[in-house]
Amino acid sequence: MRNSRRGNVDPFIVMDVMEDARRAEEAGRHIIHMEVGQPGTPAPKGARDGLAAAMQTGQLGYTVALGLPELRARIARLYADWYGVDLDPARVVITPGSSGGFILAFTALFDGGEKVAIGAPGYPSYRQILRALDLEPVVVQTSQSARLQPTPADLGDVDFQGLMVASPANPSGTMLGKPELAALIKCAQDRDAAFISDEIYHGIEYEAKAVSALEISDDVYVINSFSKYFSMTGWRVGWMVVPPEHVRTIERLAQNMFICAPHAAQIAALHAMECEDELTANLEIYTRNRRLMIDGLPDAGFDRIAPPDGAFYVYADVSHLTDDSRAFAAEILEKAGVAVTPGLDFDAKRGAGTLRFSYARSTEDIRDGLARLKAFMAARG
Numbered sequence: 001m002r003n004s005r006r007g008n009v010d011p012f013i014v015m016d017v018m019e020d021a022r023r024a025e026e027a028g029r030h031i032i033h034m035e036v037g038q039p040g041t042p043a044p045k046g047a048r049d050g051l052a053a054a055m056q057t058g059q060l061g062y063t064v065a066l067g068l069p070e071l072r073a074r075i076a077r078l079y080a081d082w083y084g085v086d087l088d089p090a091r092v093v094i095t096p097g098s099s100g101g102f103i104l105a106f107t108a109l110f111d112g113g114e115k116v117a118i119g120a121p122g123y124p125s126y127r128q129i130l131r132a133l134d135l136e137p138v139v140v141q142t143s144q145s146a147r148l149q150p151t152p153a154d155l156g157d158v159d160f161q162g163l164m165v166a167s168p169a170n171p172s173g174t175m176l177g178k179p180e181l182a183a184l185i186k187c188a189q190d191r192d193a194a195f196i197s198d199e200i201y202h203g204i205e206y207e208a209k210a211v212s213a214l215e216i217s218d219d220v221y222v223i224n225s226f227s228k229y230f231s232m233t234g235w236r237v238g239w240m241v242v243p244p245e246h247v248r249t250i251e252r253l254a255q256n257m258f259i260c261a262p263h264a265a266q267i268a269a270l271h272a273m274e275c276e277d278e279l280t281a282n283l284e285i286y287t288r289n290r291r292l293m294i295d296g297l298p299d300a301g302f303d304r305i306a307p308p309d310g311a312f313y314v315y316a317d318v319s320h321l322t323d324d325s326r327a328f329a330a331e332i333l334e335k336a337g338v339a340v341t342p343g344l345d346f347d348a349k350r351g352a353g354t355l356r357f358s359y360a361r362s363t364e365d366i367r368d369g370l371a372r373l374k375a376f377m378a379a380r381g
Contacts, residue, residue, distance in 0.1 A: 009128040013345040017329060021339040032369035033361055035329075035339035037170060037313065039231040040361035041285070043268060044278045047232070050271030051264055060263040065254040066247075067094025067239070067261060071270045075239055078273065082202070083212045093240045093250050094261045098200050098225035101240040102129050103257065105221050108242075108249050109162055109194040110135050116162035119150035121315065121346035121354070123170045123198070141349060147174040147306065148315070152187040163188040166198035167210060171315045171346045171356040173201075173308020178211045185217050196221045200238075201311040203229030203279070204286060210310055219243055226265075228311070230272045231282055237265035286312050289359035289366045296370035297357065301377035312360040315343070319353025329355060336376035338369045 017035045025031050042048070054060070066072065072092040079085040095101040102125070110116065112134040118126050119142045127137040138160050142148045149172075150165060165184055167176040176184070181197075188195040197213035199222055213220045225238035238261075242250055254260070272279075293314050294307050304317035322328040325342035333339050343354025359366050 006132050006134055009131050010124070012124055012128070013326065014341045017333070017339055017341055020330070020333060024333065024337070029337055031333070032338045032365050032372060034357045034359070034366075034369050035341045036360075037228070037311070037358050038233050038360055039228065039282065039312075040365065041231045041282050043232045043235060044230070044272045044275035046275040046278070047230075047268040047272035051268040054267045055264070060267075063094075063260045063263050063266060065251050065258070065260050067092070068263075068266045068270065071266050072239075074270055074273050079212070079214060079241075082209075083215050085212065085214045087214065087241065088244070090247060091241050091244055093242060093247070093254065094266055095223075095238045095240055095254070096258050096261045097227065097236040098198070098223050098238040099125065099129070100236075100258060100261070101223040101225075101238050102126065103133070104250055104253050105196055105223060105240065105242075106130060106133050106135060106162075107253055107257075108246060109196075109221070114161040115159055116164055117150070117155060117158055117160035118164050119148070119154075119169075120349065121148060121169075121171055121343065121351065123166060124345045126164060126198075139348070141347075148172040149174055149176050149180065150184065151180070152183050155187055160191070160193055162194040162196065164196040164198065166200070168201040168205065168308070168310030170201070170311060171313050171341070171343070171354075172306075173311040173313045173315070174306075175205070175208070175210055175309040178215065181211050181213060182216045185213060185220060189217070189219065194221065195219075196223065198223050200225045201228050204283060204312060205310040206287060206290060206308075208309065214241060221246075226269045226272060229279065229283075230269065231279075232265070232269065232272060235262070235265040235268055237261050237269045285363060286359065288363050289361075292363070292366050292370060293357060293359045296366075297373070300370060300374040302355075302357075302373070312358055314357045314359065315346075316355050316357065317353060318343075318355050323352055325352050325355055332373070332376060335379075336372040338372050338376075 076089040222241040226232040341356040343351030
């Protein structure tokens, strides 16, 4: 059977690491998971209880393509509470996870062959989704001086019809301040290019609040999800905020591509937004884990790190230890029983010398993982 050129995308390496870790666990080993960006906490209890009640009292079927009106209204209120933004709920689109939002955004904004600029290191699925949609990702190498975030200067000679940024970023956890984000939005708009802001890690910040692109401009796409802050990865529900004149285009695409996001997940998401105490407790876990990682990774021998502003990752330069991060990650899994992600997932050019460590799991797991890493590095010499 023939294959399309669009299907020729790279694997998501962290998923391969997860599979290797699963096989090790199946063989009876205890693995500490620092590879995947998945909260160690379940969906909030209020979300689970709310869905259980709904399952007893009503039929779960299709919703309208844009999502449950009450969920869209509640998300709009979140923007008022978090950012002081007065957002029309009509601009909110419920999506099947942030991945569904990326597909809708890229399809609505760009024609085949057009170019979208993204910073490296960055979330690998941006590149692969763009390629699968016959679009061209333009990878811009970011600098340590800009904390691995793109700047207008990085884009000076780059040809692009779209610019996508993430703050807090994956894998670095760094954030863009309001002036820096505004400069990037202006850079895109001055070229008549679309601007997309991935804000999936908003709510998981430590010393300063993340800035939403909607605080700066309405002429942007913002993509978010219930996966991270709301601890609902497997529920596959996210949202997108688009300019008013784009709503109908997105609605038509969503009707045909997805019909709707899962009804059950939308109900759970609505209830999750009222679970502030539990979500705050989750953030306190990440805060403790972050401190353990900032102290513990250098003690173990991974000393080329920068404290993350948000999310739950530490991105480490290990170029003095290896020139093959994938083989190094496999060695760590085999000898230490700790699963970590090779930087090649995030940066094809420099990722052979980097690793990403996630601290989204329990504090007990983080302590155990750091102890194992220290023992591994000591034995390695």
